Amino acid sequence: MYAFDVGVGKWFNPERHILTSFILFLQSMDKTEFASVLGRAFSMAASEHGLSYSDGADEAWGTVGASYLGFALCGLKSSELRSIQYSVRERFGPVLLDCKWYDMLKAECLGGQEHTNALLPGPDGTLCNRTVTAQLFLEMLDFCREG
16 A cells, blocks of 8 residues: 655655654664753753753754764755854853863763764754764864854
8 A cells, every 4th residue: 555745745655654664763762862962961061050041042052062063074064054053042042151161061971982973963854873072072062152
């Protein structure tokens, strides 16, 4: 049995599509997008210094950071990165981030290692699994702080 997906303009097998979607969902359950990891770390660092993010701002700035890494490692377009950064800054204001917090954030997000694997945004809404080095992580923090 086949169905026509009007949004995509193609025929597909719904049973196979559901099974494929479910398998992809199960495979991704143990992986967390790096934007969420970074957002939680931003929130934790701010609260340890008596500051707090407005609702959703920590996750939004985590998305900006992950998008920078996606630009550097996955082929995310510069225009898309800048658009995300601009939108977050306009909606939530500047990131709460001090360069004195970098070591703590690096330890939290990289697990005390010099690199980690991370799910990052790629072009066209894709996710890519790449290795983030400590050096690139620090560059990403600078990008967020200066943005």
